[in-house]
Amino acid sequence: MEMKTLAQERSKAEFDVEAMKVVWAGGEASLRLNQRMAELVANDPEFQKDSRVMQTRSELLKDTFRKAAHAWELINKLHFTEEEARCLRKHIDQPSYADLHWGVFIPAIKGQATDAQQKKWLPLAYSQAIIGCYAQTELGHGSNVQRLETTATFEPSTDGFIVNTPTIAATKWWPGGLGKVSTHAIVHARLLTNGKDYGIHAFIVQIRSLEDHQPLPGITVADIGTKFGSRAYNSVDNGLLRFNNVHIPRENMLMRLATVTKEGKYVHSNVPTQLAYGAMVNVRKSIVMDASYSLARAVTIAVRYSAVRRQFGVQDGQPEMQSRLFPLLATAYAYRFLGQWMSSLYSDTMACFENNDFSTLPEVHACTAGLKSIATSTTADGIEECRKLCGGHGYLTSSGLPDLFAVYVPSCTYEGDNVILLLQVARYLMKTLKFLGSGKEPSGTAAYLSNVTELVSKNCEVAKESDWISPKTLRYAFEARSARLALKCATQIAAASTQDEGFSEASCELLGASRAHCELIIVTRFMGALEREIPGRGVKNQLQILCNIYALSLVTTRAGDFLMTGYLSPEQVELAKSQLRDLFKKVRHNAVSLVDAFDYTDFYLGSSLGRYDGNVYESLYNEALKDPTNASAVTEGYTEFIRPILKQQLGTSMSRL
Numbered sequence: 001m002e003m004k005t006l007a008q009e010r011s012k013a014e015f016d017v018e019a020m021k022v023v024w025a026g027g028e029a030s031l032r033l034n035q036r037m038a039e040l041v042a043n044d045p046e047f048q049k050d051s052r053v054m055q056t057r058s059e060l061l062k063d064t065f066r067k068a069a070h071a072w073e074l075i076n077k078l079h080f081t082e083e084e085a086r087c088l089r090k091h092i093d094q095p096s097y098a099d100l101h102w103g104v105f106i107p108a109i110k111g112q113a114t115d116a117q118q119k120k121w122l123p124l125a126y127s128q129a130i131i132g133c134y135a136q137t138e139l140g141h142g143s144n145v146q147r148l149e150t151t152a153t154f155e156p157s158t159d160g161f162i163v164n165t166p167t168i169a170a171t172k173w174w175p176g177g178l179g180k181v182s183t184h185a186i187v188h189a190r191l192l193t194n195g196k197d198y199g200i201h202a203f204i205v206q207i208r209s210l211e212d213h214q215p216l217p218g219i220t221v222a223d224i225g226t227k228f229g230s231r232a233y234n235s236v237d238n239g240l241l242r243f244n245n246v247h248i249p250r251e252n253m254l255m256r257l258a259t260v261t262k263e264g265k266y267v268h269s270n271v272p273t274q275l276a277y278g279a280m281v282n283v284r285k286s287i288v289m290d291a292s293y294s295l296a297r298a299v300t301i302a303v304r305y306s307a308v309r310r311q312f313g314v315q316d317g318q319p320e321m322q323s324r325l326f327p328l329l330a331t332a333y334a335y336r337f338l339g340q341w342m343s344s345l346y347s348d349t350m351a352c353f354e355n356n357d358f359s360t361l362p363e364v365h366a367c368t369a370g371l372k373s374i375a376t377s378t379t380a381d382g383i384e385e386c387r388k389l390c391g392g393h394g395y396l397t398s399s400g401l402p403d404l405f406a407v408y409v410p411s412c413t414y415e416g417d418n419v420i421l422l423l424q425v426a427r428y429l430m431k432t433l434k435f436l437g438s439g440k441e442p443s444g445t446a447a448y449l450s451n452v453t454e455l456v457s458k459n460c461e462v463a464k465e466s467d468w469i470s471p472k473t474l475r476y477a478f479e480a481r482s483a484r485l486a487l488k489c490a491t492q493i494a495a496a497s498t499q500d501e502g503f504s505e506a507s508c509e510l511l512g513a514s515r516a517h518c519e520l521i522i523v524t525r526f527m528g529a530l531e532r533e534i535p536g537r538g539v540k541n542q543l544q545i546l547c548n549i550y551a552l553s554l555v556t557t558r559a560g561d562f563l564m565t566g567y568l569s570p571e572q573v574e575l576a577k578s579q580l581r582d583l584f585k586k587v588r589h590n591a592v593s594l595v596d597a598f599d600y601t602d603f604y605l606g607s608s609l610g611r612y613d614g615n616v617y618e619s620l621y622n623e624a625l626k627d628p629t630n631a632s633a634v635t636e637g638y639t640e641f642i643r644p645i646l647k648q649q650l651g652t653s654m655s656r657l
């Protein structure tokens with residue numbers, strides 16, 4: 001029954017699913033690569049995931065190390081490119097130290113080491129003759145990088161630095177890959193030379209022996225313990241690290257931004273100091289690029305299950321698909337296009353850096369910080385919403401949703417707490433407004449602010465429902481909301497006694513303005529992606545529907561912003577709502593095919609509810625029976641703890657109370 005339902009839903013699709021798969025994957029080659037890796041992982045017994053359910057933390061870690069080693073063997077044997085290797089790791093679907101080695105350690109060396117240093121360290125890192133992590137965060141300071149306490153004091157007599165952990169709060173805490181695996185760490189420490197503190201700089205420190213993996217003298221290193229969820233990020237060895245006056249050679253300071261000479265003189269290079277934060281820009285970019293995958297995974301499960309469940313019986317032959325799903329489906333698509341754009345923005349910026357042009361750094365920082373914040377918060381909430389949309393069954397591990405949530409949710413706090421990051425966007429917006437008219441015109445994603453005078457004075461002209469589905473109308477509405485909120489904050493800050501005080505007092509409003517700015521970017525990137533030719537029957541049309549759903553669901557959920565800034569009237573919000581209802585009707589019978597286009601295999605999804613064939617109930621039933629507690633009909637502990645109660649043989653009985 002259930003299986004027939006999904007097939008029926010698929011037959012209603014008004015677009016070419018295969019062509020949509022290509023769009024989602026970002027091209028034919030990416031699609032094939034994904035499919036190749038998905039198949040390779042699913043067919044390799046070494047990558048099976050079933051046993052994870054009952055593993056202890058130590059077993060899970062060992063299982064992860066085994067998989068990472070097996071993956072590395074394959075990567076070498078099959079001569080995989082970096083892209084192929086990254087895709088393979090994604091499909092293994094078990095976070096590991098390798099993500100940090102390849103995703104953070106190596107990019108940080110590339111971004112912050114001089115050419116000579118890169119020549120030394122990169123071959124070692126690429127061959128995994130050393131394994132590295134990024135040790136920035138401390139027990140007492142994560143968000144405030146400038147307040148980190150670890151010190152690196154230059155010692156001219158040994159031509160090196162003495163790295164030290166002065167307090168308990170200065171213990172490095174959280175770095176993934178540090179606890180059990182890394183041999184080297186990029187350590188962020190205060191550079192002290194000639195009695196002066198030059199602030200936070202990066203150093204490569206060897207922490208474990210390359211012979212027997214023992215911590216080197218003066219190093220204390222360990223895992224920080226079990227984290228949220230039963231598996232999730234517990235497969236990563238997040239660690240703690242302390243230094244007791246550890247000596248490192250002077251050349252181990254990453255010297256692209258600044259050097260210390262043999263004599264202990266501190267010399268700035270010609271690159272901006274903000275580039276010290278470059279590794280974070282890179283990781284945030286990757287996080288934005290990945291958000292759509294996790295949301296799409298949850299949405300696939302919820303849509304397929306909604307299509308097969310028949311709780312209240314069939315109504316008009318329609319599945320019980322709740323409208324709440326459609327904005328989430330649209331958001332997954334929106335984030336995919338956002339990710340594709342983010343990737344090209346980042347590549348363009350890197351190309352500029354190669355030519356010593358750092359002018360785009362502030363914008364790329366604001367974009368990566370703000371979009372990381374919005375995309376991860378929305379995705380984490382979206383996964384939880386999908387769980388609820390699956391009713392009680394979503395709470396079962398076999399639904400795949402609890403684990404997906406547990407592994408995703410730390411992204412709201414790692415790589416920059418989401419609130420702190422939005423405040424960085426706010427700084428950028430306030431600065432942009434401040435310099436308006438000074439000849440420094442805003443560009444890129446902030447270009448609309450040069451039109452602020454009109455945006456704050458001209459109200460929306462929507463008069464009927466269908467007026468809402470014009471890209472121009474939608475774009476202008478989001479620009480007006482963002483510009484009005486930002487200007488209000490700027491006015492509030494200008495009235496305060498000091499700028500810092502004003503900024504702090506307006507923090508709540510600033511968060512709203514930053515959110516509005518980021519959502520404008522997402523809406524316009526989605527629209528921008530649809531300006532080109534998109535091949536495939538009905539594909540563009542479906543994407544246009546999704547784009548309108550994404551934008552209009554934001555107009556209605558953020559109606560407060562639009563109404564309070566005076567841009568929209570309550571009637572116009574009502575028109576948006578009814579237009580949205582029409583769009584939901586259009587997407588409903590395409591929803592199953594739209595999630596099929598994400599092209600997730602059953603192996604990767606790992607969900608009884610999200611199975612491609614819709615055989616949900618049998619799968620849930622079989623998964624329950626596989627649980628080790630069901631190995632025998634009479635449970636362990638019966639004789640000691642249950643039988644004595646039933647037989648009235650326990651020392652205390654109700655009659656004696």
Ligand SMILES: CCCCCCCCCCCCCCCC(=O)SCCNC(=O)CCNC(=O)[C@H](O)C(C)(C)COP(=O)(O)OP(=O)(O)OC[C@H]1O[C@@H](n2cnc3c(N)ncnc32)[C@H](O)[C@@H]1OP(=O)(O)O
Nearest residue numbers: 089090103143144145146274277280281286365414415416
């Ligand atoms: C298949 C698998 C693939 C996997 C592939 C990916 C890996 C997937 C695994 C991920 C796993 C997670 C990995 C987690 C790893 C951690 O969690 S690492 C630790 C993360 N920690 C953080 O993010 C710390 C957050 N804090 C900060 O970034 C800074 O402290 C703050 C909040 C920006 C404040 O900085 P500040 O210097 O004290 O103050 P502020 O005046 O705001 O900034 C100074 C200037 O720098 C600028 N600035 C600040 N930040 C930046 C920046 N990043 N860039 C450029 N400029 C910046 C500001 O705009 C400002 O500029 P001006 O206005 O002066 O021109």
